[in-house]
Amino acid sequence: MKKFEEKTIHSERLYEGKVINLKVDDVTLPNGKQSKRELIEHPGAVAVIALTGEKKIIMVEQYRKALERSLVEIPAGKLEPGEAPEYTAMRELEEETGYSADKLEKVISFSTSPGFADEVVHVFFASGLHRAVNDAVTDDDEFVELLEVTVEEAQGMIDNERIFDAKTAYAVQWVKNYLSDKN
Template sequence: MKKFEEKTLLSQTLYEGRIINLDLEEVLLPNGNKSKREIVRHPGAVAVIPITVDGKVVMVEQYRKALERAIVEIPAGKLERGEEPELTARRELEEETGYECKQLTHLISFYTSPGFADEIVHLYVAEGLSKKDHKLDLDEDEFVEVLELTVEEALEYIQEQRIFDAKTAYAIQYLQLKRQMDQNNG
């Protein structure tokens, strides 16, 4: 048995949606007691930090119904069944921003909310950007405005809560740290 493992005794899908499923599981705790867990099942996602030749970050502003407001984010999207994360990253970059990239580097993968969800986000850095003649169509329920921000502007957006999601804040913090390390080593 793994350390702190909770053995699943019973699992029931309460909801099956287009993006998520919701499961209710009865588990046996390490101390022998039983408990219930509500788990959001998600196929995973990608997020992309697109960096222009002049060092700006390409972002999108879009309305998020769960927050009842628009926020500024790095391009991101859900993995399609059987699709490799790198392919998803390239597709989402092009769909949301109209850019394609010469170089796409996997940075890290992380769980967004492991207390109740299994969603994993694969974070990429996209460089060597070029504007496509025409961008791929957005999803029919997706409306975005493309922005290009310096790291300083993005940090201001975080302070103003215009950037208000973890993946984008993480991306900006990464860029800030990378720039400091490059300055110290250069």
């Protein structure tokens, strides 16, 4: 048995969407009492830390409806059914930035909001960047602006909340450590 496991008694899917599904589970708690859990099912995502030869981080600025404002983020995207995270990472890098990478290394995977969602983000480091054959080709409903920023500029964006998501804040810290290890 898993420590503090909550056993599902009944599960009801309330919504099936393009990106997420919403369900409500009735569970038995470790103390025998019952409760409800509102849960979001997500197929998972990738995020790419792409660093140029000039030690600039490739980022994109885009509008995020959930927060009603634009954010600066590292390139990222949703896993498609049957798609390996490495493939998704390369695809998203090219689609959002117009860059391709010679090398892709797995950095970490983590849960974004385990209290209510099962989404896991797989973070990759892309090196040996070069312009892809095609320029950035975003989805029909995606509008992004490409940015190349230094670590110092990225830290300033965290401080003034232009960078406001966990994956990008993590990426900036990772690049700081990576570059300090190289010196």
